[in-house]
Structures are given as C-alpha cells and as structure tokens.
Amino acid sequence: MAEAIAALALEHGFTVATAESLTGGQVGTDLAAAEDSSEWFAGSVVSYQTRIKYEVLGVPEGQPVITEEAVTAMAAGVAKLMTADATVALSGCGGPGSQEGQEPGTTWIAAHVRGTTRAELHHYTGEPEEVLAQARQRALELLQALMQATVTDQSP
Numbered sequence: 001m002a003e004a005i006a007a008l009a010l011e012h013g014f015t016v017a018t019a020e021s022l023t024g025g026q027v028g029t030d031l032a033a034a035e036d037s038s039e040w041f042a043g044s045v046v047s048y049q050t051r052i053k054y055e056v057l058g059v060p061e062g063q064p065v066i067t068e069e070a071v072t073a074m075a076a077g078v079a080k081l082m083t084a085d086a087t088v089a090l091s092g093c094g095g096p097g098s099q100e101g102q103e104p105g106t107t108w109i110a111a112h113v114r115g116t117t118r119a120e121l122h123h124y125t126g127e128p129e130e131v132l133a134q135a136r137q138r139a140l141e142l143l144q145a146l147m148q149a150t151v152t153d154q155s156p
Helices: 002-012 026-032 050-055 068-082 128-153
Strands: 016-020 041-046 086-092 106-113 116-123
Touching: 002 026, 002 128, 016 026, 016 068, 026 041, 026 128, 041 068, 050 068, 068 086, 068 106, 068 116, 086 128, 106 128, 116 128
Parallel strands: 016 041, 016 086
Antiparallel strands: 086 106, 106 116
16 A cells, blocks of 8 residues: 555645644654665654644644544644645554543544545544554555645645
8 A cells, every 4th residue: 555655745736744642653664674664754743642733733722632523633744744745644543542532443544635525534443553463554545545635636
C-alpha cells in the first residue's frame, strides 16, 4: 500500500505527512520505507500525549481525542505544519483497557487530501498489536483511496 501511495505522490506531486497517536509512528515508518520517500514524504508527528494534539496539531483544548473532530483537526494540523497536501491521522484506544470511555479497538482515522477530508470510525478486535496492525493498514488504504479520488476528480 505504501508503494501505491509513493507512485501517486511521485506522479501527481503530492507531499505526504502523518499525525499518529494510536499507531505510534508505524504508518510514517511504512511511508518512509517506500520508493523515493525523501521526495514526497514530509514526515510525521507522533502525538501520543493528548497535550501534543492540542499544542501542536490544533485539536481544540479539552476536545476528547478519540473523536472525528480530533482526527480531522490532526490531519489538517499536520498538513499545515508540514506544508503537505495529503495527510492521514489516527487516534484510538488500542487496549487492553478503555480510554475516554471508549472500548479497546475504537479507532478514528482521517485522511485530508487537497482540501477534502474523510474520516472513519472502526471497532477493531484482538490484542493491542492486532488492533494496531488493522488500523495501520486501513490508514494507508484510506489515504491512497482519497489521493486516487482527488487525482481522478481533477482529470480533464
């Protein structure tokens, strides 16, 4: 999936960035390992502590962070911070316990590409590492799909 994102970025001039909480930088690691990543991957903000979401990524102070509003703010915030036009953000509860009243596996993912944002709520199952793997995969899929849709919409 990261290679498909790399191909789109190189062909269509995307600059890509991530804002991660739940996955702790794993999505950014996947992207950094893809072809010619230094040409299109700006970087990642790993905002594991809530205050970083507020102070760096523009999530409104006091906003619960496992919400659609938080991940869309994170995606837009990292786009601004890194001058990126294709971003993905993740926040959730990996487990084993609950967080913010959310059950383990509750995950919000948002992609923000050239002014269009899509957010999704998922309820993954399994051990924490299984939840992270599922969230990581879906984040890449969502980013790639929105990048592709943006390119298709702008075709003559």
